[in-house]
Amino acid sequence: MSEVSLLLRGTRVVTPEGTRPATIAVADGAIAAVLPYDAEPPHGASGPAPVVEDAGDQVVLPGLVDTHVHVNDPGRTAWEGFWTATRAAAAGGITTLLDMPLNSLPPTTTAAHLRVKQDVARPKAHVDVGFWGGAVPGNVKDLRPLHDAGVFGFKCFLSPSGVEEFPELDQERLAVSLAEISGFGGLLIVHAEDPHELAAAPARGGPAYADFLASRPRAAENTAITHLIAQARRLDARVHVLHLSSSDALPLIAEARREGVRITVESCPHFLTLTAEEVPDGATEFKCCPPIREAANQDALWQGLADGTIDCVVSDHSPCTTDLKTPDFSTAWGGISSLQLGLPAIWTEARRRGHTLEDVARWMSTAPAALAGLTGKGAIEAGRDADFTVLAPDRSFTVDPAGLHHRNQVTAYAGRTLYGVVTSTWLRGTPIHRDGVLAGPSGRLLERNN
Structure with missing residues (x-):
């Protein structure tokens, strides 16, 4: 198995078996294992130690x-x-x-x-x-x-x-x-x-x-x-x-x-x-x-x-x-x-x-x-892509169209107060959005059965 490069841990990780404290081990952009929360970083024979990220009490969703x-x-x-x-x-x-x-x-x-x-x-x-x-x-x-x-x-x-x-x-x-x-x-x-x-x-x-x-x-x-x-x-x-x-x-x-x-x-x-x-x-x-x-x-x-x-x-x-x-x-x-x-x-x-x-x-x-039929997506379990949404579920915000990223800031939700702030988004183990800052394009084009 490839060496683990990331450990993402949190007290509330949503898995197919339910929400629980867990540490998600990521290798080569995929979920290598879903471990107990207090799992120690593995010590590989070579290469750097894995990065450890802690989501705290925020919720880690697929x-x-x-x-x-x-x-x-x-x-x-x-x-x-x-x-x-x-x-x-x-x-x-x-x-x-x-x-x-x-x-x-x-x-x-x-x-x-x-x-x-x-x-x-x-x-x-x-x-x-x-x-x-x-x-x-x-x-x-x-x-x-x-x-x-x-x-x-x-x-x-x-x-x-x-x-x-x-x-x-x-x-x-x-x-x-x-x-x-x-x-x-x-x-x-x-x-x-x-x-x-x-x-x-x-x-x-x-x-x-x-x-x-x-x-x-x-x-x-x-x-x-x-x-x-x-x-x-x-x-x-x-x-x-x-x-x-x-x-x-x-x-x-x-x-x-x-x-x-x-x-x-x-x-x-x-x-x-x-x-x-x-x-x-x-x-x-x-x-x-x-x-x-x-x-x-x-x-x-x-x-x-x-x-x-x-x-x-x-x-x-x-x-x-x-x-x-x-x-x-x-x-x-x-x-x-x-x-x-x-x-x-x-x-x-x-x-x-x-x-x-x-x-x-x-x-x-x-x-x-x-x-x-996206078998690599949709769940936090071993073998799936390391795609995660980290959510602060009890934080609220008021929708300001000027803060939206789609091209024309027209929305039926303008002025509404909503619960749930997405604090980070991860694509194959790499953060593509964190605290409002977006990374450059790193998405892949998918085809059926990939």
């Missing part, structure tokens, strides 16, 4: 894994980019992110387009970065080459995406794409809103949040998920529901799983911490699709997390320039910028509801890593 990030690079880098997004991720305790295939130009719908994006990301990544491919009309022939090139799965929309270069799949095209993806054992991740339900909903422009909410009814999600379950059942395909907002869909998903349908689901910090009742009219920093719904709906989503129907919590960081957040909810760009704030936002609400940091680690690290 590095977070965010499988839903819109980096928009190349092509829309005025909105975001790999340099800024990955710095925000590192500051927020995220050590691995997966980039969505749309909002960049070109979109990740061919292997050649993937290579363009990889070339752009490689010198800018402060955290490890992987990529989703896209399933759009006309690219069925490109899906297998993208899979072979290392994407972690394929995203599609069932209603318009908002950008013309990434059109939605109707039910016939969904069936064809899903059959192809299922044939080589791939994963389809789905923006599930039904276009017919959206077309039938009342549409009224203007600043009133109630009007926008009525235009994106729960029925749009529920119907789309019902159709997706039917397709997955027929093909024995693996599917994943993105950014679940409607709690009405939880019984549908739970029943499908009992029947053996291979379906997983995520939700997002904004659905779990923000409510429709508190969104001011004209405050389009709160606009996203599907939308932030009522407090009672949020309570049901938390119950879905508690009982395991919802697998994971990821950001759906979808930024834009400030001018696109017009006061009109019908025309403003939809997306919440929260990459740096997901952990404290979720922890603030989780602690209030009686959940633990072990739960948060499962939702925001272990489960997203499992979704993507």
Whole structure:
């Protein structure tokens, strides 16, 4: 075994066996062992003694894994980019992110387009970065080459995406794409809103949040998920529901799983911490699709997390320039910028509801890593990458947009007091963020099965 270069110890280390005092031994960027707290530094035959870092009574979590990030690079880098997004991720305790295939130009719908994006990301990544491919009309022939090139799965929309270069799949095209993806054992991740339900909903422009909410009814999600379950059942395909907002869909998903349908689901910090009742009219920093719904709906989503129907919590960081957040909810760009704030936002609400940091680690690290097949990520145990988030869980702060690292400092969390300060973030045993200071880019580009 390689010689240990780092011992990271703390009185509260979150491991798969629970939270306990421990010392984590790191060698060659991986966790060599999780030892008792008072373990002595090993004495190797050669080389320097290991560095000893003590987290004290702060909590050492596995590095977070965010499988839903819109980096928009190349092509829309005025909105975001790999340099800024990955710095925000590192500051927020995220050590691995997966980039969505749309909002960049070109979109990740061919292997050649993937290579363009990889070339752009490689010198800018402060955290490890992987990529989703896209399933759009006309690219069925490109899906297998993208899979072979290392994407972690394929995203599609069932209603318009908002950008013309990434059109939605109707039910016939969904069936064809899903059959192809299922044939080589791939994963389809789905923006599930039904276009017919959206077309039938009342549409009224203007600043009133109630009007926008009525235009994106729960029925749009529920119907789309019902159709997706039917397709997955027929093909024995693996599917994943993105950014679940409607709690009405939880019984549908739970029943499908009992029947053996291979379906997983995520939700997002904004659905779990923000409510429709508190969104001011004209405050389009709160606009996203599907939308932030009522407090009672949020309570049901938390119950879905508690009982395991919802697998994971990821950001759906979808930024834009400030001018696109017009006061009109019908025309403003939809997306919440929260990459740096997901952990404290979720922890603030989780602690209030009686959940633990072990739960948060499962939702925001272990489960997203499992979704993507990132076997080296997601837990503090021997053999995994030495990726850590050190959190002061009882410290609070007030969100100042000027202190955020994503490119355009627009966020729905401005002015909120949150609990949980990320004091350091470690990637393969090296600190990439400590006490607000960020190191240079050292992230790697990941491919499926790596």
